[in-house]
Amino acid sequence: MTVETLRLADRLGQCQETSADAYRQHLAEAAAAGWRFAGTHVSADRDQVRTLMVAPGGETRFHSAPINAGTAPSIVDLIPAATWDEREASELQGVCFSGHEPLRPMINHGPLAEWTVPVHGGDVHQVAVGPIHAGIIESGHFRFHLVGDRILHLDARLFYKHRGLERAAEGADLTAASAYIARACAACSVSNGLAYAHAWEQALGLVPSPELARTRTILLELERTWNLLNDLAAVCAGAGMAAGNHHFAALTERARRLNAALTGHRFLTGSVRVGGSDLIADLAAVRAAREEIETLRGAAARGWRAITFNSTFDDRMVSTGVITAEQARRMGTVGPAARAVGIAADARTTDARLAYEGFQPVVVERAAGDVKARVEQRALELWQSLDLLDRLLDRPLVSAEAEPGEGSGGLGGEIGVGIVESPRGATSCVVERASATDNLARVGRVRLRTASFANWPAVVAAATGDVLVDFPLINKSFELCYACVDR
């Protein structure tokens, strides 16, 4: 990574639109030019809505519109991916979005008719599932509208686990606030923690040293590795294939033990901090980790061969839970789910803050957007992660600090953005400082928009038209977190 590329990628653009029309027009233009939507949030002062857009080259830019008398312009007609963001802001920050009709509640669960989509017809019936599910699963409610066994429509009602983490973090200094982000979700603690750290470091004008970037990249790939192994176990469970489930569950256990051996925590929690890394591993520890990576690769490859040559399993996956590339683009789907329809976007390609020089996203050959494509995509990404770890674990891990760089945040260092490719896709974190002159660097506003948040609408789209019994399998093929969404 050259300083020049970092500076380029690090530049946080801002457009301070003064009117709703200008805001909408600029966003429409950005979307038409291929910029990706990465979140809408309400500013720390609660006087603006800010929409984050990301260029194909990784450049980031905010578009802001004033909130007048509690009302902001909606963009869902231009960018449907903003739907959940606006619904969330309307409930958590009390902002009304003009043009967003109907603005259904998503967090506070009122009467059924308020949040479900009306479905009519003689044969239509409903099946309500959750919030408590039959297995060991996070809490969330699904309301299926069915004709016979076929899913006509699905309303996903999440946020049962909403803890108000972002609001609780407001006013805390950057270190204290990081606990709220780290505990938003254990499965994505590195991804979320890194997005948060990158956001602060951008606001404070810090850039990671090469050693810091390397340590963090290792942590992120370790997180991806255990998640991908767990995803493969889960998808086998979703299809009722016990042998595959047990094989990959055993590998997930080994991967978590590896995490613990290297960092002291099975979920790598606490290993990411703003401004540096205290993680130390001597040569013997790094070598042992690398050997374990090789063992995992061999065992995972054996398991993969066994499950892919199983025709009953294959039958369950082919053309089940399809999303099209067009749907994925509209909904702003990210990560393996998007790559499985042939969208070769991966935040690692343009991540100048981590050690991903020369990274190329992989896309499965048969990018059909069904369960099979998502599962095959996962396997490809697992091999890629193991390769990266093998390359990066070539020397001891030393403590490292971020250094003052030339890039400083937009809006005079008051705001920073971090975008990280989590195991489920691009996660963005926005931090607004309580005050730019505040020595403590306290949080005025933090918003974590995870890949799970971005991808839940895709689960709904994938389930539509399929039969109810395939829903667990479809759901597992995305394997999204609820905790990451609910926060």
Next chain:
Amino acid sequence: MFALLRDLRTLRRTVDLPAPGRGRSLAIRHVDAGSCNGCEHELTLTSSPYCDLARFGIGVVASPRHADVLLVTGAVTARMREPLLTAYAAMPEPRRVVALGDCALGCDMLGTPYDLVGPVDSLLPVDLRIPGCPPTPDEIAAALVEFLDAKPSRVSGGQPAA
């Protein structure tokens, strides 16, 4: 598939627990009352080949109506309070409550007072506490096996003992 089954046969349990054969069982209903998903991920791995909790007659059942134990993870959120109480009300007697993880125990719960109700024991009588953030599959398994061994059965001949 045969290769997989052969592989699985070579895996050995690595958790040091007293030998099974106690002729008892524990049917668990898990409720996530507002976790970070860490406790769930570790609870899931208590059935991995390394731990294999099922050999002790301990398993997860789909409905609270079939459960002996309500195992709760997470600090209870305002929106999970009702579902949690409903699940508890649906259980047959005798019933037990297990609080799994530091959040459920009320240590260092994160969130706003508006969104969180409190630890599990602010709503239900807790019989077993398993600390950790999250506790490992081995720790969860050991605590549940000990719990199963320690509790004298209150059911004889299909009727609750007096």
